[in-house]
């Protein structure tokens with residue numbers, strides 16, 4: 001029997017069809033038991049947090065959706081080394097409420113990630129980032145329940161292979177993030193001297209401008225949060241019931257990473273950022289070598305796909321360059337507010353990278369618009385834009 005809940009009610013894009021079976025874990029024990037029950041049924045399953053990075057098709061999902069609603073923020077005893085604190089946070093906590101909690105306490109390290117919608121458990125999935133900070137710089141480990149495992153195990157941040165809006169979780173390692181551990185800077189000693197808690201050095205030009213400081217300066221942590229929230233609101237990038245531009249999944253496309261050679265084919269005005277040289281390639285064991293665990297096999301396999309998936313035509317050792325997806329879209333003739341004739345999906349009126357639902361759009365209308373943007377950019381610049389949200393029942 002199909003439940004009467006649709007993804008449209010549980011995602012920030014407000015699109016997506018019916019959910020066959022929806023279960024909600026409010027305690028860690030519940031969550032583990034519900035997941036194991038779903039896995040043992042053999043039917044398809046999907047984890048759901050706040051639904052802010054998901055585009056689900058109009059046909060919905062024929063399987064079990066496990067919604068994560070566990071709560072709890074702990075400052076771990078013994079984790080305080082005088083300069084930093086260790087926090088364990090349950091996956092169902094709201095990410096932004098966590099940031100507000102840390103800012104109130106004067107713990108710095110995630111203040112620039114204020115206003116990102118969604119749950120704590122989804123944060124490592126795409127290594128959330130904004131305004132010069134990424135989760136990666138504070139994440140120590142996660143508690144992870146592998147598909148078919150009886151109990152959660154600890155995975156260190158290094159094992160997650162976090163990258164620009166990606167991780168082994170986003171690339172398909174099946175399971176559920178149960179909780180995360182973060183190490184944040186404890187500013188209390190500094191506060192005793194200065195009278196206020198300072199955030200981490202500002203690492204994003206637009207944020208520095210808004211705060212009237214230089215890159216690398218430190219300002220009160222509460223001001224960083226306030227400025228980031230204001231900047232985000234001006235772009236429709238905080239959820240707001242009165243702002244149709246926020247009915248989105250955030251940035252719909254990632255910034256493409258291409259070889260320097262490909263980047264030279266673009267007009268001189270195209271924004272570009274050189275990336276630090278790559279780590280040396282992992283050496284994969286020869287067939288018949290040492291036995292690998294299922295996790296090792298998965299990591300080796302997906303590492304071999306990753307390079308070709310995200311990087312366009314880069315020879316070994318060639319420098320890589322990150323491009324601006326927003327610039328490419330605008331320069332291909334698609335402007336803010338753009339919509340296809342008769343469609344209820346539109347480019348945000350504040351930000352070219354967000355695809356929005358102007359009221360009653362179907363998933364298919366969002367998909368048509370996304371394909372149009374991809375085709376325009378590819379026709380103009382030969383560059384393929386990749387979607388940032390997780391797609392379910394949809395291919396682009």
Ligand SMILES: Cc1cc2nc3c(=O)[nH]c(=O)nc-3n(C[C@H](O)[C@H](O)[C@H](O)COP(=O)(O)OP(=O)(O)OC[C@H]3O[C@@H](n4cnc5c(N)ncnc54)[C@H](O)[C@@H]3O)c2cc1C
Nearest residue numbers: 047049050051052053118119121122128129130177249250
């Ligand atoms: C207005 C707006 C602004 C945004 N701005 C940003 C931004 O600045 N930076 C940024 O990085 N992102 C941004 N996003 C994207 C989104 O908020 C983040 O990716 C967020 O972490 C998604 O959390 P969620 O709980 O809503 O995940 P969901 O959408 O529910 O799920 C996303 C994916 O994670 C998986 N998942 C969720 N929870 C778990 C779990 N506990 N264990 C395992 N897998 C799980 C799901 O199966 C799915 O594959 C924005 C989105 C919106 C709507």
